[in-house]
Amino acid sequence: MTHIKLFERTGSFAENKDLARDIRLNEIIPALEKGEKIVLDFKNIEGATQSFVHALISDLIRKHGHEVLDKISFKSCNETVQKIIMIVTDYMQESD
Amino acid sequence: MKVYLPNSAFIGNIDPFLKGIDFSNPEKLEITANESWISVHPVVLSIVAALGLLVESKNITCNTITAKSAHYLERMGLFKFLGVASGKNITEHEAAGRFIPLTQIKTSGELSHFITDMIPLLHLQPTQVEPIRYVISELVRNVIEHASSKTGAIVSAQYWKKSNRIGIGIIDNGVGIKKTINQSHLAETHLKAIQLALTPGITGTTKREGGTEFNAGAGLFFIKAIAKVNRDFFMIYSGNALYKLLKSNPNKLFADPFKDKHSSADDLPHWGGTVVGVDISLNETKEFSELLDLIRNIYSKTVKERKKARYKKPNFI
Numbered sequence: 001m002t003h004i005k006l007f008e009r010t011g012s013f014a015e016n017k018d019l020a021r022d023i024r025l026n027e028i029i030p031a032l033e034k035g036e037k038i039v040l041d042f043k044n045i046e047g048a049t050q051s052f053v054h055a056l057i058s059d060l061i062r063k064h065g066h067e068v069l070d071k072i073s074f075k076s077c078n079e080t081v082q083k084i085i086m087i088v089t090d091y092m093q094e095s096d
Numbered sequence: 097m098k099v100y101l102p103n104s105a106f107i108g109n110i111d112p113f114l115k116g117i118d119f120s121n122p123e124k125l126e127i128t129a130n131e132s133w134i135s136v137h138p139v140v141l142s143i144v145a146a147l148g149l150l151v152e153s154k155n156i157t158c159n160t161i162t163a164k165s166a167h168y169l170e171r172m173g174l175f176k177f178l179g180v181a182s183g184k185n186i187t188e189h190e191a192a193g194r195f196i197p198l199t200q201i202k203t204s205g206e207l208s209h210f211i212t213d214m215i216p217l218l219h220l221q222p223t224q225v226e227p228i229r230y231v232i233s234e235l236v237r238n239v240i241e242h243a244s245s246k247t248g249a250i251v252s253a254q255y256w257k258k259s260n261r262i263g264i265g266i267i268d269n270g271v272g273i274k275k276t277i278n279q280s281h282l283a284e285t286h287l288k289a290i291q292l293a294l295t296p297g298i299t300g301t302t303k304r305e306g307g308t309e310f311n312a313g314a315g316l317f318f319i320k321a322i323a324k325v326n327r328d329f330f331m332i333y334s335g336n337a338l339y340k341l342l343k344s345n346p347n348k349l350f351a352d353p354f355k356d357k358h359s360s361a362d363d364l365p366h367w368g369g370t371v372v373g374v375d376i377s378l379n380e381t382k383e384f385s386e387l388l389d390l391i392r393n394i395y396s397k398t399v400k401e402r403k404k405a406r407y408k409k410p411n412f413i
Contacts, residue, residue, distance in 0.1 A: 011208075011212065013211060013212075013229055013233070015207075015208070015211060015229075015230075015233040015234075015237070016204060016207075016208050017204070017237065017241075017310060018204050021309070021310060046222070046226075047226055047229070047230065047384075049230060049233055049234055050234075050312065050314050050315070050318060051233075051234060051237060051311075051312070051314070051315060054307070054310075054311075054312045054314070055309070055310055058306065058307070058309060058312065059309035062306065062309070079385045080226065080384055080385050080388065083385055083388035083389065083392065084388065086392060087314075087388065087391060087392045087395060088312070090392060090395070090396045091296075091297065091306060091312070091314075091395055091396060091399050092306050094396060094399045094400055094403065095297075095304075095305040095306025095399060095403070
C-alpha cells in the first residue's frame with residue numbers, strides 16, 4: 001500500500017495543481033501500475049480547490065475507469081474536502 | 097490611454113467607469129480623478145494598475161489627486177505600482193487586516209505564497225476565509241494557465257467594515273476569454289464566450305466532457321456560484337463584453353449564467369484581457385459545505401443533460 005501524506009506538500013490549503021499533477025504522475029500512477037492500493041491522506045488539510053482534486057485524480061478515472069476508486073482511499077478528509085472530491089468523482093464518472 | 101477615477105465605482109455601478117476608459121494612444125496613460133472624493137472597488141484599482149503595466153512609467157501622467165480619500169490609493173499601492181509620485185504624505189493608517197494591496201502574480205509558486213501570506217492580513221474567521229482564498233486561487237490560476245498574460249495577474253482586495261464585505265479584483269492583460277474558449281468551442285462574440293466560460297464543464301482546452309487531465313472547466317462556475325449563493329456581486333469583463341451577476345434568490349443555481357439575474361453589455365471599450373471583480377459578504381456567507389452540495393447537484397445534472405443531448409437517436413423509418 002502506498003500512503004501519500006498531502007499536507008506535507010500542499011500545506012493547509014491544497015490548491016497547487018502543478019503539485020497535484022506531480023503527485024499523480026510520480027506517485028499514484030506508479031503505485032497503481034504495481035497493483036498497490038493507495039491512501040491519499042488529507043490530514044490537517046483545511047480546504048482544497050476543485051482544480052487541485054481534478055488534477056490529482058480525474059485522469060485516473062478517465063484512463064482506468066471508475067473501478068480505480070476501489071483502489072484509492074481518501075483519508076482524514078474534512079467535510080469540505082470530501083464534498084470537493086465527490087463533485088470531481090461524480091462528474092468524471094458521468095463524463096465520456 | 098486615459099482613465100478617470102470617479103467619485104464612486106463599485107461592481108453595481110461600474111459600467112460608466114468602464115465605458116469611460118479610452119484605449120487610444122496605447123503608449124501613454126493619463127490618470128485623472130474626481131477632485132472631491134474617490135471611493136472605488138479594488139477591481140477599479142487593479143484595472144488602472146494593469147493599464148499602467150502596459151506603459152513605461154515615464155509615459156504615465158497622474159494629475160495631482162486632491163480628493164481627501166486619495167490616501168486609499170496610496171495605501172493600496174497604486175502609485176508605487178505605477179512608478180509615479182502621488183504627492184501624498186500618508187500618516188494615517190487603518191487597522192491592519194483591512195486590505196490586500198495591489199500585487200502582481202506571474203507564477204504558480206508566487207500564487208501559493210500569496211495565498212498563504214494574505215490570509216493573516218485579512219484577520220478573518222476560518223469559515224470566512226474559505227470562499228476568499230478559493231476565489232483568489234482559482235481566478236489567478238486561470239490567468240496563469242489560460243491568459244498568456246505577460247504581466248501576470250494583478251490582484252487587490254479591500255475589506256469594508258460598514259458593509260462587512262470584501263471586494264476582490266483580479267485582472268490580466270492577456271488574450272481574453274473569447275480567444276481562449278474558441279480553441280475548442282465556437283463563440284462568435286465576447287459575450288457568448290463569457291457565457292460559455294461560466295458554464296460548468298466548458299473549457300477552452302478541450303471539447304471533451306470532463307475536461308482534460310488538468311482542466312475541468314469548472315473554476316469560473318464555482319466562483320459565480322459562491323457569489324450567487326451568498327447574494328454577492330460578481331462581474332467579468334473581456335473584449336467588449338461585460339457580464340454582471342446581480343443579487344437574487346440564493347438557493348437556485350443555474351448552469352447557464354444568462355438564467356441568473358444579471359446585466360450584460362457588449363458595447364464597451366475593448367479590454368484585451370480579462371477583468372474579474374467579486375464581492376464576498378461576511379454577514380451572509382453560507383456554509384461552504386452547503387454551497388458545495390448545491391454545486392454538486394447542478395454540476396452533475398448539467399453534465400448528464402449535455403451528454404444526453406449528444407446521444408445518437410434511432411432512425412425510425
